[in-house]
Amino acid sequence: MASGIAAARVNFTAKRVSISHLPETTIPEIQRAIAKLGFESQPIADNLVAPTGEDSRELLKAMAVSGFAMMNIMLLSVSVWSGAEGGTRDLFHWISALIALPTIAYSGRPFFRSAWAALRHGRTNMDVPISIGVTLATALSLFETFTGGAHAYFDGAVMLLFFLLTGRWLDSVMRDRARDGVTALLKNRAAGALVITTDGSSEWLASDKLKTDMVMLVAAGERLAADGEIVKGASRFDLSLLTGESAPAAMAIGDTVHAGTLNLDGPVEVRITAAGATTALADIARLMEDAAQSKSRYVRVADRAARYYAPAVHTLALSSFVGWMLMGAGWHQSLLIAVAVLIITCPCALGLAVPAAQIVAAGVLMKKGILVKDGSALERLAEVDRALFDKTGTLTMGQPEPVNLGELSAEQKSVALALARASRHPLSQGLRRALEREGVKAVALDHLEEIPGEGVKALWGLQEVRLGRTDAGEAGASLGVSLDVGDASATVLRFEDAMRPAAEATIEQLAKLGIESSIASGDRAEAVAPVARALGLTAQTGMQPQDKLDTIARLASGGQKVLMIGDGLNDGPALAAGYASLAPASASDAGQNAADAVFLGDSLAPVAQAVEVARATQRIVRQNFALAIGYNVIAVPLAIMGLVTPLIAALAMSGSSLIVVGNAIRLKAITK
Amino acid sequence: MTGILFLIPIAIGLGLLGLVGFFWSLKSGQFDDMDGAALRILIDDDGPGDD
Secondary structure: OOOOEEEEEEEEEOOOOEEEOOOOHHHHHHHHEEEOOOOOOOOOOOOOOOHHHHHHHHHHHHHHHHHHHHHHHHHHHHHHHOOOOOOHHHHHHHHHHEEEEEHHHHOOOHHHHHHHHHHHOOOOOOHHHHHHHHHHHHHHHHHHHHHOOOOHHHHHHHHHHHHHHHHHHHHHHHHHHHHHHHHHHHHHHHHHHEEEEEOEEEEEEHHHOOOOOOOOEEEOOOOOOOEEEEEEOOOOEEEEEHHHOOOOEOOOOOOOOOOOOOOOOOOEEEEEEEHHHHOHHHHHHHHHHHHHHHHHHOOOOOHHHHHHHHHHHHHHHHHHHHHHHHHHHHHHHHHEEEEEHHHHHHHHHHHHHHHHHHHHHHHHHOOOEEEEEOHHHHHHHHHEEEEEEOOHHEEEEEEEEEHOOOOOOOOHHHHHHHHHHHOOOOHHHHHHHHHHOOOOOOOOOEEEEEEEOOOEEEEOOOOEEEEEOOOOOOOOOOOEEEEEEOOOOOOEEEEEEOOOOOOHHHHHHHHOOOHHHHHEEEOOOHHHHHHHHOOOOOEEEOOOOOHHHHHHHHHHHOOOOOOEEEHHHHHHHHHOOOOOEEEEOOOOHHHHHOOOEEEOOOOHHHHHHHHHHHHHHHHHHHHHHHHHHHHHHHHHHHHHOHHHHHHHHHHHHHHHHHHHHHHHHHHHHHOO | HHHHHHHHHHEEEHHHHHHHHHHHHHHHHOOHHHHHHHHHHOOOOOOOOOO
């Protein structure tokens, strides 16, 4: 174990390790220690460590209590239904009441709270009829118990809570699981920088501790943690995450560089001009916040249904009460019937219909490598009819891939792999990945040495081999690296940002689903044109984050529901503003935070799959609604006629709930 | 009838015991890392690699 580390414990479920260490042990040291064990690690930003799953835990407790109470009350109810009379029945009702009252007070809180919040604002939601139904049923059953009556609805009221809590809990678990998954992905790439202190030594500082006028040392392959001005050295910078531009920009002393950009070539010293909330990043973050507000106006399917459902239920119950009173039934019997109507119509199946379908869908999508953040995201994904793609990092991989490997002999490839493995430079990494994919075996090298800004060199037997910077002309967006083996003439390897696999098929699939696609890129027209041509898409180029927002707003005002797919910081506002949005796992933190769903892997295929599964889910949800309404059409007249006893109510409730859950599980088979 | 007076409290008591057990395990973090426990059993506590 490395020095300075007191304890380490891995949470396999969350894919996280928590480490207790001495204050002088720095994060890079810990990362190196973990790397020595053969694992790659990334620090998690402070604001992401907040405990998740608090809501789920509360709901699970409420569900456990109501489940326990339901079973015990049901046990007593069964004997009442099978003919217990007189004192035994009264005793059983009393015991039921003793179990039910604390349970309803405890487990009903989520519903009472939400119903009260809605009523206070003069609105109504699914929880209003639930709360009224449960309260009335309990009050009436209590009255029955006191007066030795025959029908108590304690079992119905508690069962209702149990089924509804199950639905709530599923919904909440789904959100937690996806959020944990996304948090695990957030790489927090530049969590800090190596700062040169006044006495010449260097110290690693977290990004929130960086101040203006500090000088940070940025090695090749590192992302900048703050905005600044180069004071020493020169390098090329990959701006793609910030602006969408794919061609690296050469920067030298006096040039301004921004946080979030990647240093490609050599080490540079940067004097910080803006850090933390004052960087160019912060402007994008502000745009994003504004854009996200439009999304919060979306109303979930279940709540939309409740708008019509709740008044209908209340009218029905009230009119059956009034009706029976007018027919001279007496207030006791009329109230009993009205409560039966409320219990029967309580949206038990409705409350389960949506979350059950959505959690099954989320499970299916997770297997396909798509993490959907919540149920509302699934609903919105199903409705999109227009897709906007970012180019760099979204349609393309966003990382350089060698394009002319075919020019190398098998021997050269083996040497190239051995050299490329020794460097963290993005081009070396790209070369290594491509060669490893081909199954190339590396040769053994001696005196391996990396010269920053120059390349890697070594001895292969007696020949000197070198992989490094080339002075040969570089055309357009492509980058070059030269490979020298011995005295033979150098081979120049060219790198380009390759298209994601299945990009073309995905665009076609989207078109089949009735979704028209186009490109919205921050890159120059010359760089976007080949991609647009290959995919047969129209493209807008040179777009600022604000331009992308405007495009989405224009499409939305034309009645279109835009699916935004992007990865960069510059896409953040657009991802937040889109009707629904997707980001690849390679995306910037901001992009992943803003998107509704994140897909893993290189392939673009999950984009179309996500929409397909979301639509299948929506079909199931609609079927479930139809089933729930059909059940009401049969059961409500029976209740109004006064034929529903607590036994029938219990059977109807559990029967309809089982049916909608069964229908939701069908999704697994459909979407396979 | 007298049997019921014993049996019902016993039945409810057993159920409550289960509920309390569940709350306890939830609170003590038994469900926090469902996959880890299965793997951690394989770690040899007094192996030579431990220091």
